[in-house]
Amino acid sequence: MIVFATSDKGGTGRSVTSCNVAYRRAMQGSDVCYLDFDFGSPTSGAIFGVEAAGQGTPTGRGLHTYLAGGTAEAEQFDVWTQSTLGGGWARPLGAGRLTLLPGDAGGGEFPVNKQMIRRCTDLFLSLDEEFELTLVDLSAGRSYATELVLRATADPVLAAKTTRWLVFHRWTRQHIVAASGLVHGTQGILETGAEYGHRKPDLEDGIRFVRTAVLEPESPQLASLRPEQSVWLQSYDIDLQRLAGKMRLGSSLMIGSIPLDPVLQWREQIIVEDDISTTRIANAETGQAFEALAERLTDKSLWEGL
């Protein structure tokens, strides 16, 4: 299965959530690879704690160079052995592989051509030989990266592969409108996809939304609010839900909701069990939300056509 992570705006927590989902999924026993297609800002190395590829790899064998034809094979890092986070993790018993394919340091966006699409489909096919889940983190917005993967997945050689999209957005009016536009708007994913040969309804069936940095009105973090604030918050939350429904990203199309966690506001990182139970810098709810989202990626009942 290939999962694309995208968002209309930057700063949604798309990359940090995707990395955490990849980590959780590997912990659950799947072999997972994570592809950093955020060519302008390849930071997944830093999130995973793979220092050799912190801001993209400097070796000239990153994904950017691979797609441009500059190297025959993209560099791969085994996160279990290369990560320095928490003093390095050994691969836990029963966990699957967790492999990072970083972007290039100093890379940027680039126009798409036919050879690039061919290389992209070859990459997806060969990774699918060995990984149950290929998670692709795209640049924000209507990017070349998005165009590339839409054209690649329209190629009949990938027809047998399940592809799914996660659209990340924060729980604000602007983000809801923007996320809806990214999917349904002009030059959005659906329109662009149809242009390249996707069937719109099929593509739409494979798209779900993930809310990030969400403050639930009943959250204990809000216990100290004044009654006026609390009342306003509740009514505004209802407004936003109505708006989300109208913009076609209501709760039936929402596959995950990640609560606001202070630790992720300060440092984009993988939240491990130790952060929750030992040092207690992260909230248990955040870990649970990542865990649930990782499970739902393959939960058929949540991905049926609506």
Place this chain on the structure above:
Amino acid sequence: MPASTRPAPARARAGPAPAENLDVLVGEVRTTLLQNSHQVGADTVARLLDLDPGRRVLRATRPFTYAVSPDERVGVHCPLPTGSGTRADGVGTVLARASVTGGIILQASARARLVRAAGERRLPWSHYLTNPGTIEVGARCGAPDLTAGFLRDSARSSPAAGPAREYLDLGAVVNRLLNQVQRMPYIDRVTMLRARRTRLRFAVTWRSPDSGELAESPDIELVVHDETSRTVRLRLPASISDPAEAVVACEDLALHDWLLTTVANLMENSRIGVDPAAEVVARIRPAVDHLLHLWMPGARVAEDLGWMWTALERRPGFSRQWTSLRGQIQNQLLLAVLEKPAAAPTHGNLVFQDGVEGISHRA
């Protein structure tokens, strides 16, 4: 591959001038699972490997179905890795081919024979095309230096390796062939089992006939670097001169090494002893269905290379490990039958069917 007929690298030339003689066969084999929901038939295999419409796919049916594509020629002009770091430029052609074993295991290999260039100057391509599969080396470095460089380079995946230079990259040639077959329209690309591509690099040298007693004692050295990378160094007596046989032997070794790696990995990740045997069996079932019967080490290897498998069976003991894995699989099958709850029908087939369903819900 035809043996080199040019006079330049003549091995038989007398005199102690080690830097003068050069004859090394280098190559790389990558092995993976053909991406199809089931084993494919011989005719489909022939179409998959029909990469050059002008020439025929060779097929065999005993002891297992096997088919190999015609050789593809790839022109190269690039530096060669050396152990000492000496710069050595090579010009010539690489031969590459793809093969399918048992309708399910896909291999691609590329190889080239490194020989000394006759002169300093680069000649027209027509010259290099008359000797397909030969690379002429311009520098004076010797066979040990080139062998060391070629085999060491396979550890390049370490992040410290620095920027990729345009060295001779047989892996790229081989990978492209694998990708080409995997995207053919005759297969459905439904993955029956997740398995990693393994790569095996080999370097073959020949002992000169006048080097004394050791000349007739062949020698093989297999190194397993990590989960997917292996190197093989073969030293052959001058009497075994056909490089094509050595390539087949290395492909055969790569195939069995892949089988061992894949099944061992599968067993390791099947949570034996933790989960109920029926669940374990569902996970290892693809190996039972598709892989176990393909173990026939040495079946395609020429007789005068038969010692190679004898040596490998002694150490590291390929078949010993395989037998142990088979035993482990059989025990899990037995346990699955024994552990089956009494309430359900006790038909053996159903036991496994249930297991498969149980997993597909979990997945």
